Amino acid sequence: MSGLFERLRGELEAMQGQGVYKRLVHLDSPQAAVVKIEESGGEVINLCSNNYLGLCNTPAVVEAGRAAYEKYGAGTSSVRFICGTFTLHRQLEEKIAEFLGLESALTYVSCWNANTGLMPTFLEEEDALISDELNHASIIDGVRMTKAQRKVYKHSDMKELEQALKDTAGARHRFVITDGVFSMEGDICRLPEILELAEKHDATVAIDDSHATGVLGATGRGTPEHFGLHGQVPVVTSTLGKALGGAAGGFTAGPEALTDYLTQRSRPMLFSNALPPATAAHSLAAVRYLDEHPQLVQKLRQNTAYFRENLQEAGFKPIPGETPIVPIIIGETAEAIRMSQMLLEDGVFVIGFGYPVVPQGTARIRCQISAAHETEHLDAVLDAMKKVGAKLGIV
Numbered sequence: 132m133s134g135l136f137e138r139l140r141g142e143l144e145a146m147q148g149q150g151v152y153k154r155l156v157h158l159d160s161p162q163a164a165v166v167k168i169e170e171s172g173g174e175v176i177n178l179c180s181n182n183y184l185g186l187c188n189t190p191a192v193v194e195a196g197r198a199a200y201e202k203y204g205a206g207t208s209s210v211r212f213i214c215g216t217f218t219l220h221r222q223l224e225e226k227i228a229e230f231l232g233l234e235s236a237l238t239y240v241s242c243w244n245a246n247t248g249l250m251p252t253f254l255e256e257e258d259a260l261i262s263d264e265l266n267h268a269s270i271i272d273g274v275r276m277t278k279a280q281r282k283v284y285k286h287s288d289m290k291e292l293e294q295a296l297k298d299t300a301g302a303r304h305r306f307v308i309t310d311g312v313f314s315m316e317g318d319i320c321r322l323p324e325i326l327e328l329a330e331k332h333d334a335t336v337a338i339d340d341s342h343a344t345g346v347l348g349a350t351g352r353g354t355p356e357h358f359g360l361h362g363q364v365p366v367v368t369s370t371l372g373k374a375l376g377g378a379a380g381g382f383t384a385g386p387e388a389l390t391d392y393l394t395q396r397s398r399p400m401l402f403s404n405a406l407p408p409a410t411a412a413h414s415l416a417a418v419r420y421l422d423e424h425p426q427l428v429q430k431l432r433q434n435t436a437y438f439r440e441n442l443q444e445a446g447f448k449p450i451p452g453e454t455p456i457v458p459i460i461i462g463e464t465a466e467a468i469r470m471s472q473m474l475l476e477d478g479v480f481v482i483g484f485g486y487p488v489v490p491q492g493t494a495r496i497r498c499q500i501s502a503a504h505e506t507e508h509l510d511a512v513l514d515a516m517k518k519v520g521a522k523l524g525i526v
């Protein structure tokens with residue numbers, strides 16, 4: 132074996148020795164409240180999926196994908212600007228724009244691509260890019276790839292954000308980017324204040340609403356709707372791989388001047404294939420389904436409130452909040468992984484996150500609630516958590 136692979140093998144063995152090695156769990160059933168795990172052959176309650184609305188396995192969504200296979204075949208076999216754009220892509224983009232109250236939208240194969248294909252495309256040396264320190268990895272990579280002056284402010288610290296805006300007063304454009312809902316904390320960005328500061332300092336705001344689309348606001352239109360600011364955030368990126376059907380895909384929505392420019396220049400757009408037609412169809416069906424069934428968002432909200440309340444009554448101290456991301460800080464990575472293994476043995480599938488996904492010493496169990504859960508699922512989870520928590524001395 133070459134020196135490179137020997138080194139990698141050695142590091143992998145060290146991870147195993149430290150109990151921080153991630154083992155992939157194979158599901159042998161669709162994403163749903165209860166899933167079948169290949170390794171154990173048994174069914175467990177799923178508490179770690181981004182299937183917030185349960186649309187992954189909703190017949191109208193699945194059927195739309197099947198119909199698209201028949202009409203359009205398996206794939207686009209091309210990037211968008213060559214011959215990889217189907218009528219379905221236009222329909223999906225028009226629907227997303229309408230759903231968010233924005234002028235236009237442009238889809239990518241992932242929100243990762245949407246984020247890394249955003250800032251580097253139009254910000255240059257004379258511009259400034261300002262980012263929350265806890266933004267998602269895809270934003271961090273997008274920031275790293277951008278030639279503009281870069282500032283990172285302490286998580287949700289509006290004083291530091293304003294200072295960064297003042298420090299970059301000479302820039303041609305200032306662009307502020309934040310997660311709508313932070314994926315590891317489950318907290319919501321301080322959108323009204325961010326918009327106000329941006330207005331005061333003539334900056335443009337973008338939010339990544341991947342964990343808020345379909346989740347926040349009375350009708351699931353995300354963080355802007357949650358704050359009564361629907362359609363008022365200039366740029367929104369989000370994923371189609373979570374609440375909106377969960378297949379894959381992402382998008383950037385905003386003024387047509389932006390999406391048109393991205394169509395001309397954004398590298399993942401120019402050099403990578405379009406969303407497969409079936410995936411575009413699942414996503415379109417999911418947005419339409421959500422439009423017709425806003426009660427799913429209410430059920431998600433009720434489930435979340437029920438779980439958070441009962442978890443606290445049982446003695447756990449989740450990071451406070453109102454979103455369906457409910458993290459419980461455990462501390463050491465190996466301990467969080469151990470807790471998730473014990474919960475799996477007790478019929479609950481929930482993942483322990485440690486370094487490098489979250490900072491050292493803040494490893495956590497991240498519970499995620501779905502509208503697909505019924506009260507009996509949540510009660511069974513709470514029972515298992517109490518049992519495992521007591522064994523580990525957490526409660």
Ligand SMILES: Cc1ncc(COP(=O)(O)O)c(C=O)c1O
Nearest residue numbers: 241242243267314341370372381
């Ligand atoms: C906030 C945020 N942005 C972007 C992404 C990436 O989304 P996708 O899976 O569509 O690339 C994720 C996924 O984990 C996310 O949580």
